[in-house]
Amino acid sequence: MSCARAMPRSLGRPTQPVRRSCRISNDMRLRTRIVLSSVAIFAVGLVVAVGATFGAIQDLRSDRTDELMRVMTTRVIDSGASDPDGVVDALDIDSPVWRALAEAGTVPSFFQIRTADGQVLRTVSFGLRPDLDSKLPDAMQPGERDGATSDIHPVATRPGAAVEDPPGWRALSTRVPDADGLILVVAARTDADDNFSQRLGALAVTITVAVLGAAALATYWLFRRHLRPLEQMVAVAGRIGAGDLRTRIVVDSPAVEISQVAHAFNQMADDIERAFAEREQSEQRLRQFVADASHELRTPLASVQGYAELFRHTSNNPDDLAQLLSRIEQETNRMSVLVDELLLLARLDAGRALEQNPVDLAQVTAEAVDTVRVRHPGRVIRLATSGDCWVVGDTLRLRQVIDNLLVNACLHTPANASVDVTVERHATTVVVEVVDDGPGIPDDLRERVFDRFYRVTEPGAGAGTSSGSGLGLSIVSAVVTAHGGAVRITDGPTGGARVVLRLTAAEPG
Missing domain, CATH: 1.10.287.130 (Signal transduction histidine kinase, dimerisation/phosphotransfer (DHp) domain)
Structure with missing residues (x-):
């Protein structure tokens, strides 16, 4: 399917088709991509944070159970018991409170005394029992020295327990000092920790999904709001x-x-x-x-x-x-x-480009004034110059500018009106002023007089008013602009017109 589109003729642009990619309409929108990427990054960070927190809590609860088993084992060792009855008495577990906590799985609930080679001598338990063989597994054998302990091992519940979901166990073996190598086995149920972990996991998943959903909606809304100007641009x-x-x-x-x-x-x-x-x-x-x-x-x-x-x-x-x-x-x-x-x-x-030569604008103006005086012998034309009035430009075109200003002043003023011409240097500019005693130019026409073929006819003007082509001041404006200068019309001191021409000054050639 072609996506060629012709630009309208009203803009004056080429009407050849301009190819645009059609993938924009088929690909996923920028806003959706940004939202999905943001949510994915947020999800990864959230899962890592929740997982780390979950793992830390799990380790904390396991460490609590393990520490409790070690404390009880240390109590037996410190008591100095040397036979099974002394070991049981040293545990101090024969109390209603301990029994209730042990049956609930909150504290260790299984205690077993074995011979040095791992045979069972005596067992004290509350509720369910772990699945331990008559002979202690090699992995749970403590070291030969007195007080040595084994690593804590996970153990399953003994088969045949009347529960739907038998709990797991954690077991610790310790060799009792000065007791002919007796081995004390302490085991604690993990069902409380497992239930807590399940509830915590479900809560974490629920919170994660809720937070991700809220983050996705918030991100989508924010990007939709902030990217609305882009849609407006389209x-x-x-x-x-x-x-x-x-x-x-x-x-x-x-x-x-x-x-x-x-x-x-x-x-x-x-x-x-x-x-x-x-x-x-x-x-x-x-x-x-x-x-x-x-x-x-x-x-x-x-x-x-x-x-x-x-x-x-x-x-x-x-x-x-x-x-x-x-x-x-x-x-x-x-x-x-x-x-x-x-x-x-x-x-x-x-x-x-015009010619770029050093031009003495005072001399050019003086020559133009002399020429106009010859053509209009009855006209009073005064010239005043001061300073170095050098500029860089086209001598012929600058002379044409001065000629046009003088001829315009003579043609559009009464025969008895005088014309004053001054050429001066002001800092970095050379200023030429042509001031007449005529009727002047109305304010609303001072910009239009520079338009091509525009003519102003004033009451009392000379007979030659309508003989011009209407291009004189247009040429003045165009030539001065091409030289980087400016020209404007203001009121003269006697109510006539003052034409002010400014060009960038230059050093003498």
Whole structure:
């Protein structure tokens, strides 16, 4: 079964299928794997702890019984008894309390005196008896020296006992000192310990199962709560892939790592939304730019076509023909300038590098001012420079920036308005200001004037207001940005416009 999925065209992504692994839906979920692994580790630790505790309790109870048998044997040895009757008297077991405890299996309940070679001489028991042969087994034979004891051995109950589940026994053999090698056998039932062990084991199993179940439920709930943002990421990623770029993850997990991942995912989603928004805006600007360029080129082309038609149908008057050719030349020059400006903007948009040479911006500005003064002899244009105003950049493009600012100031202000130009170095920047005495630019239009083909027509402006292409300030902004600088428009001291241009200063070339 294929899991190929085509991304939506609305995101502008390739429509080739993107392969995704189908094992995710078939394999065990991450949360389940983590829960099972955690419970398994917890179970191992719990079983080890319970087993160790159970074993310690078992050893403790066995040690208690064994110690009681050794204490009784030590009493016989310390009494100095040398015959069977003396040994029995030394045990001091002929009391109702001892008899009751012995019959219940709480204390040793079997005592036997044997000859040196293991033959039975006398037996004292309460209740059930262990299965011991008439001759003492070799494994229970104590050493030859007086006071020697054997290891404690497990023994079964004598066959034929009228009980459903005969208890087990633990037996200890001791050679009585100074008694011709008599052997004392003491045995204690283990049914009390066995019953306690069974109850303790059942309780331990019950508690272990209950604790593991509670741990599994708690772990599952905790992981479900803390991993919920991951499930949201999957759902949000699916919605983003379907074209909903505004959906985000609501982070409510107390886990720092999960919150960091969720915040990083939201940041990535913000970046994706911003990138697609910028792309959409760029495409919209491109479409608008193409439409505006087509419109701007259509006007001079229509003029050229009209003049050409008029030239074809006009008389042979040389003056008329010269005027028509002059008009055609003007329109073609206008188209040429427009095309050059469009190509410059296209190159800047494409990020093509400009020349990087030391440029004396004060000298470039002075040359531009001189040129504008010649073209507008009646205009008052003042220039002031100070300090080293060197920058690194493209001399031709920086000259074009200053030309555009001066021409813009002359075209969009009354003929009697003056223009003040200053070039100064401020620490690490070179600042160029062009201030006019015109009507100024409204606050809500100061950003739009840098848009391509945007024109501002102010009351009282000069007659040439509408003759611009609408690309002058766009070129200024694009060239300055390409040089790593900035340009902005503020109010001048007399209410006119002040254009401030800032570029990074450099050392003299």
